[in-house]
Amino acid sequence: MTNPTPREFDPEFIEARSAPDRQMYRAERASREPMRSVLDNNPEIYIVPPRRGSDWGNWEFKAGSYYDTTTGSKHPDWAGVELPQPAKDIDRLRADLVRWGYCLVEDALSQEQVERVRTRVLEQAEGERLAGIAQRTPSGQNINCCVNKGRCFELLIEQHPSAMQGGALVEQLVTEALGPTWISTSMIAALALKGGVPQALHQDQAVWADSPHPQLFNVLTAATDFDETTGGTLVIPGSHATIAEAVRERGPVGKLPPAINVEAKAGTAVVYDGRILHGTGINHTDAPRIAILNGMSPSWLRQQENWMLSVRPEVLRRASPKLLQRMGYQATTGSATHEGHGFNARGLLGEAAGALVAFRLAADEGRYVRVGELGPDSSREDLEAEYTLREVVEAARAARQSNPRQAFDPGKVR
Ligand SMILES: [Fe+2]
Structure with missing residues (x-):
């Protein structure tokens, strides 16, 4: 028989002992300085x-x-x-x-x-x-x-x-x-x-x-x-x-x-x-x-492991929204935007506006089409190409319209 999980690890037990005033660095994190006084x-x-x-x-x-x-x-x-x-x-x-x-x-x-x-x-x-x-x-x-x-x-x-x-x-x-x-x-x-x-x-x-x-x-x-x-x-x-x-x-x-x-x-x-x-x-x-x-x-201001490239496709496909976010697959306005996708995103779990995994999966499958040089003289073929960015942006828009709170399922981008 296995021992029961210690009750100190139970989320409800932890929550009962984690009132906001018990947070470490609470004052510093809540100060919103320097922009507040600015x-x-x-x-x-x-x-x-x-x-x-x-x-x-x-x-x-x-x-x-x-x-x-x-x-x-x-x-x-x-x-x-x-x-x-x-x-x-x-x-x-x-x-x-x-x-x-x-x-x-x-x-x-x-x-x-x-x-x-x-x-x-x-x-x-x-x-x-x-x-x-x-x-x-x-x-x-x-x-x-x-x-x-x-x-x-x-x-x-x-x-x-x-x-x-x-x-x-x-x-x-x-x-x-x-x-x-x-x-x-x-x-x-x-x-x-x-x-x-x-x-x-x-x-x-x-x-x-x-x-x-x-x-x-x-x-x-x-x-x-x-x-x-x-x-x-x-x-x-x-x-x-x-x-x-x-x-x-x-x-x-x-x-x-x-x-x-x-x-x-x-x-x-x-x-x-x-x-x-x-x-x-x-x-x-x-x-x-x-x-x-x-x-x-400075070069240290990025992830130590380059998960964008290194994670196995099967790990990515079964990854939960939490694992994806932890590995950096959710962009924010200031970090990891991908061909510009991710501006106005906050880095939340499953947030469609900043979800990046579809780009990597498309690359793995050999069908990632990046936006390249375009101009007024571009061919119709170039202008109407199946840019992966287009798919991702449209999927994010659809997810937002269907249910603003719904988690984005990267598997649906095809
Ligand atoms: Fe700026």
Whole structure:
């Protein structure tokens, strides 16, 4: 006869002894700092009142509104302050990064290089719209998983001089900031379109806000001119350091200076610290504003075992929603999005909006069709191809419509 399971292991027994006030680190986990005090003391920087898309076109500078702002050189609150300027001098760039949380590498892409990438992005954006797989955002349209969509993107991830003439300089700055062996976390082309909604200011590195140095970096390559009319990225210069200091001292973040629009000519690489408050601005013009976003993180910031590749197909097929989630097969907005699938997902068990296993199973069965280069001249065959992304997105939509709470059965994606 086997011994009965000790009653201390019984879930009900555990629950009876696990009142919320018994949680370890309860106060720290519940504090919601630093963003709570950022928003309490700077309420104007978060609230985007619901308006029609067409209303966003009426721009005027208004003190106090984080998105109806202007460039640092024109903003009265920043007059006389020496904010980052486009530069090629590495010492100047280092100093801007440390002090202001961002720097502007002037002419990081030559005009020919920027023309090539801009053309590719515009073609791809149109191709994805024609194929019915465009990934819309509140600001416009994103092109995800750029590495599959043009040689120029492969080279940009490498900061290869043939795609980015200032690549060695950008690479040096990122390596000094993150240490050697850093990895790329994604490359996304973000189009801000007229009528798009400004993004709430946020930190890309929303955890470990008091870390003495950044754990995330972004290289934003401006493929079009950035200013207050085109939707130049909104930043609060120096906010990375102000927030880190407040968190280290266990105090609230106080009143912050106003946001400005980044001003940068096409071809500029804006290198920014993951802790700086920033967001997409409003594009008031008819032309798309294009940013190529390349995020970087230290190499330890990922799973030790690469379960995406290594798990046997039969294990995946019988895996419970819990096992799938534990192995990383549920994306969230900030982690493990797959060809862009997983934005707006929260990483919940069986959550259709972020379920990834169908991609792996399709690959195992030799029928995974990835979205590649598309454009206005793509063949009907390419535009109507059975992209696995299309299947997964449609299955997620159907699951959400049939029952928003129902767990997603990956086996049904065929
Ligand atoms: Fe961001």
